[in-house]
Every structure is written in C-alpha cells, then in structure tokens.
Amino acid sequence: MATKTKAAKAVDRQAYDVDTEWTKADRRLLAELEAAEALLPDDAPRALLSVRLSVFTDDTTSHVRQELDLRLLAREKGYRVAGVASDLNVSATKVPPWKRKSLGKWLNDRAPEFDHLLFWKLDRFIRNLSDLHVMVQWCERYGKGLVSKSDPIDLSTTVGRIMVTLIGGIAEIEAGNTSTRVASLWEYTKTQSAWLVGKPAYGYRITEGEGGRSVLLVDGNAHKALHWARRMALRGVSARRMALCLVRSGLMSEGLTTTTLLRRLRNPALLGYRTEEHKAGGVRRSRFILGSDGKPIRVAPPVFTQEEFEALQTVLDRRSRKQPTRQPGGATHFLGVIVCADCGGNMRVNKTSNKGRTYSYMRCTGCKAGGHGIPAPDAVYLALARRVLSSLGSYPVQVRQYAEGAEARQEVKRLQEAVSYYMTGLEPGGKFTRTRFAQEQAERTLDTLLSELEAIDPATTQDRWENIHNGQTWQERWDTGGIEAIEEDLRRVGIRCEVTRQKIKGQRAPDVALRVLIPKDVQERLIIREDAFVVEL
Numbered sequence: 135m136a137t138k139t140k141a142a143k144a145v146d147r148q149a150y151d152v153d154t155e156w157t158k159a160d161r162r163l164l165a166e167l168e169a170a171e172a173l174l175p176d177d178a179p180r181a182l183l184s185v186r187l188s189v190f191t192d193d194t195t196s197h198v199r200q201e202l203d204l205r206l207l208a209r210e211k212g213y214r215v216a217g218v219a220s221d222l223n224v225s226a227t228k229v230p231p232w233k234r235k236s237l238g239k240w241l242n243d244r245a246p247e248f249d250h251l252l253f254w255k256l257d258r259f260i261r262n263l264s265d266l267h268v269m270v271q272w273c274e275r276y277g278k279g280l281v282s283k284s285d286p287i288d289l290s291t292t293v294g295r296i297m298v299t300l301i302g303g304i305a306e307i308e309a310g311n312t313s314t315r316v317a318s319l320w321e322y323t324k325t326q327s328a329w330l331v332g333k334p335a336y337g338y339r340i341t342e343g344e345g346g347r348s349v350l351l352v353d354g355n356a357h358k359a360l361h362w363a364r365r366m367a368l369r370g371v372s373a374r375r376m377a378l379c380l381v382r383s384g385l386m387s388e389g390l391t392t393t394t395l396l397r398r399l400r401n402p403a404l405l406g407y408r409t410e411e412h413k414a415g416g417v418r419r420s421r422f423i424l425g426s427d428g429k430p431i432r433v434a435p436p437v438f439t440q441e442e443f444e445a446l447q448t449v450l451d452r453r454s455r456k457q458p459t460r461q462p463g464g465a466t467h468f469l470g471v472i473v474c475a476d477c478g479g480n481m482r483v484n485k486t487s488n489k490g491r492t493y494s495y496m497r498c499t500g501c502k503a504g505g506h507g508i509p510a511p512d513a514v515y516l517a518l519a520r521r522v523l524s525s526l527g528s529y530p531v532q533v534r535q536y537a538e539g540a541e542a543r544q545e546v547k548r549l550q551e552a553v554s555y556y557m558t559g560l561e562p563g564g565k566f567t568r569t570r571f572a573q574e575q576a577e578r579t580l581d582t583l584l585s586e587l588e589a590i591d592p593a594t595t596q597d598r599w600e601n602i603h604n605g606q607t608w609q610e611r612w613d614t615g616g617i618e619a620i621e622e623d624l625r626r627v628g629i630r631c632e633v634t635r636q637k638i639k640g641q642r643a644p645d646v647a648l649r650v651l652i653p654k655d656v657q658e659r660l661i662i663r664e665d666a667f668v669v670e671l
Contacts, residue, residue: 335401373396406432531660
C-alpha cells in the first residue's frame with residue numbers, strides 16, 4: 135500500500151495571539167471611555183477588568199471586545215478602571231483565577247487597588263463550582279464586588295449570591311460534558327487498529343494511507359538507533375555509554391538521558407501493539423490493550439520481534455539495580471536551596487541498596503558523573519540549618535494581613551461634617567455667636583474635632599496590607615516545625631547554599647565547604663503571605 139507523509143493540518147482552534155492589533159474604531163472608543171473616566175470624582179469606586187480566553191475561534195469573543203464591553207459597563211456604573219487583568223491562552227477549567235499570571239497578581243498582591251472585579255461572562259471567569267465558592271468567600275472577606283457584563287450577578291443580595299451559584303453550576307456542567315466527550319474519544323481510539331489521535335511511541339511516525347486514514351510506519355532513524363542499542367546492551371555496554379554515543383551520532387536528540395533511553399527500550403509498543411500506562415508497586419510500565427477477542431490490538435509493524443524484545447528485557451532486568459522505596463517527600467531535603475558551587479546544579483540525595491544495606495550520598499545533577507559524592511547528607515543539612523539560625527533566628531516572624539480603610543474613612547467623614555457644622559455656626563450671625571457661653575463651648579468642641587481629625591493617619595483610610603508580628607521569632611518557629619519548616623521557608627525566601635567539594639588523596643569522602651547566600655532584602659522576603667485561596671474539600 136502506497137503511503138505518503140501526512141502534512142500538518144490546521145486545527146479549528148488555535149492559540150490566541152496576544153499581540154492582536156486593535157482596530158481604529160476600537161482605539162477611538164477606548165479614547166472616548168478614558169476621557170469620560172477622567173471626569174469621575176477622585177473617590178469613585180475602582181474596577182479591575184478581568185479578560186480571559188483559552189482558545190480563539192470565530193465564535194469566541196475577542197479580548198479586545200471583552201475589555202471594551204467591560205469599560206462601557208464601568209462607565210455605566212460610575213467606576214474608575216484601576217487596571218486590566220488579561221489572561222490569554224488560559225483554561226478556566228484547569229486554572230483558577232488566583233493562579234492565572236495576570237489576574238492572580240492582582241488578587242494576591244494588589245487587592246487594595248480595586249473595589250470591584252468585572253468580567254464579561256461567568257464562564258469567561260470561572261468554570262468550577264468549588265473555585266467559584268472560594269472567589270465568593272474571598273470577595274466577602276476583602277469587601278470586593280463581583281460584577282458580570284452578561285449575567286445577573288450581585289453579591290450584595292441573597293438572590294444575587296444564589297444566581298452566582300446557579301450560573302456557576304451550569305458552567306461546570308458544560309465543562310464536564312466537554313471533558314466527558316474527550317475522555318470517551320480516547321477510550322474509543324484505544325480499541326481501534328487505526329491510529330486516530332495522539333502521539334505514537336518512539337520508533338514510529340504517522341503517515342496518511344488510503345482513504346486519508348492515519349497509519350503508523352516504523353521511523354528509519356529510530357529503528358536504526360533502537361537495534362544498535364539492543365546489540366550494545368547484549369554486549370554489556372552501559373546505558374549511559376549508549377546514550378552518549380547515540381547523541382553524538384545524531385540518531386537521538388540532545389538531552390537524552392539514560393532513563394529516557396531505558397524507557398524507550400522497555401516499551402512493549404515496539405512490538406507494534408497498542409499500549410497504555412500501568413503503575414504497579416511504584417513502578418511505571420506500559421502494558422498491552424486487549425481487543426474484543428482477548429488479543430493485543432496491532433496498530434503498526436513491529437520494531438523488534440518477540441524474541442528480540444524478550445532477550446533485551448532479560449539483559450536489562452539482570453543489570454538493573456533494585457532501588458529503595460521512595461520516601462513520600464523525596465530523599466532530598468533543601469532541593470533548590472543546596473546547589474553546586476562549580477556548575478550551579480541542584481544537589482540531590484541518592485539512595486541505593488547493596489547486600490541488604492542502604493547507602494545515601496549527595497551528588498550534583500550538573501557535573502560530570504555527579505562530581506564528588508558526599509556520603510553524609512545529614513551533616514550538610516545540619517550545618518546549613520545552624521548557619522541560617524545564627525543569622526536569622528532572632529528576627530521576628532511577621533504575617534501580612536489585609537486592613538480595610540472603610541471604618542477610618544467613615545470616621546474622617548463624620549469629623550469633617552462635624553467640623554463644617556461648628557465652623558458654619560461660628561460664622562458671624564451663626565447659631566453659636568448669640569451668646570458668649572455658646573461660642574466658647576463651640577470653639578472648644580471645634581478644637582477637639584480638629585485635633586481628632588489631624589490625629590488620623592491618612593494611610594489608615596486606604597485599604598492596605600499590614601505586616602503584623604505574631605509573637606514568635608524564626609528560631610521558635612523552626613524549632614517547632616523542624617527541618618521541613620526551615621526547608622520550606624528557605625526555598626520561599628530564595629536563600630541558597632553553595633557546596634564546594636575538594637577531593638582528598640587517599641580518602642573516599644571529599645572535603646566539603648558551604649557558602650550560604652542570603653538576599654539583602656531577606657527580612658521583607660521572610661514576611662509570611664497567607665494563602666487566601668484555600669479550597670476546602
């Protein structure tokens with residue numbers, strides 16, 4: 135059967151271009167809206183506009199149209215636009231609002247800068263009921279309003295909150311139906327001998343056969359590389375050596391690791407059958423998918439015969455080392471904090487078993503052959519913890535909290551109205567000038583009001599973030615939380631520890647030196663910013 139390489143087809147839905155140009159009409163309307171906004175009073179409510187697109191089609195409302203519609207809505211309600219959070223090529227089903235690049239920055243760090251969050255339609259904003267619940271709670275906690283251009287949403291009323299939940303449920307059902315259709319398509323393709331969708335296993339390429347149907351053919355270069363690797367494995371050549379030779383020859387791409395090479399050699403899909411991932415006992419392997427006749431479904435010509443594949447697996451099994459069971463949090467502490475001074479690569483802890491004993495050693499991920507291994511990782515952890523405690527342990531633990539200025543603004547307004555009342559009454563012919571006693575009383579009251587007004591810090595009238603000392607020092611916090619707490623905070627703050635290893639003649643263990651790098655603004659970075667978006671299950 136004659137075949138030809140299948141040309142890449144344009145998909146109906148494609149990633150939206152962030153740099154899409156605005157039309158002249160759009161620019162004119164934007165200028166008009168900005169001019170009208172400039173006429174608003176200084177204390178006008180501030181609005182943040184949320185614009186989102188996952189993919190762009192002819193039926194999709196563009197980000198330009200969404201922004202202009204939201205600006206029109208803001209003008210209608212008398213809101214001043216504080217900013218536009220534009221997140222394009224982002225799925226509302228997969229990424230909640232607080233984790234989006236643009237909107238997440240506003241919600242997590244710039245909440246004091248706006249009063250209302252405007253979006254074009256609820257399914258443009260959110261498509262998960264639990265995410266919607268979290269956003270509603272966040273808005274109520276921080277005194278923010280949620281306003282939709284296309285939906286009757288108003289969090290200030292009970293009916294409005296019910297409508298939010300109802301519309302959100304419909305959006306989630308729609309998203310769930312789409313997910314179900316995609317999952318059903320994948321389940322269907324697994325039972326077919328034709329290759330309908332998906333990326334084939336290494337060793338094959340997709341071609342177009344008769345009738346325009348996709349079929350798999352063996353890739354020539356991959357076939358050559360895999361059979362060469364099989365012959366080398368039978369001769370006892372290490373996987374690391376094979377990977378190096380394959381990259382140098384150009385048969386496999388740069389960045390090939392021994393793990394990737396071994397995974398390719400162990401893939402039963404090389405026999406030409408359809409497979410799926412299977413996890414058993416912490417080991418990830420592929421297994422055959424059986425058809426209605428109970429036999430594996432053939433989708434391509436084999437790269438290896440059954441005898442070649444089994445002989446290769448026997449050799450690989452014989453040479454593989456049984457690794458200790460992985461710890462839930464991983465064997466390496468301070469990952470991303472402890473780095474190699476020579477190459478900057480992360481230092482990782484490897485564990486291996488030999489004759490019933492387990493050995494741990496710290497190695498560099500970037501240096502050739504891992505550099506000089508450190509056989510006592512716990513000593514490195516202890517030395518790092520001691521240095522950090524001596525430098526930062528006495529600092530107070532501060533927690534960032536949100537402070538609203540509404541109460542202070544009301545007090546300022548009350549005082550200003552009272553001052554105006556007494557000043558008017560003290561003018562010639564005013565109500566407080568009729569008797570000397572009334573005038574003196576009014577003047578004393580006015581002085582008191584003015585003193586109270588001057589005593590109010592203008593900053594307290596604004597919504598803001600405040601850093602509050604929680605009564606602990608970092609020494610006390612880390613003594614309670616242990617190494618896991620120190621590890622989490624050092625990684626968050628950006629503290630690094632460079633490890634230098636010097637080989638000592640006649641000794642297996644190298645001489646180790648540590649250099650702890652602490653940012654100059656470490657006190658600011660240490661401030662704990664609590665996560666306001668916690669999904670309660």
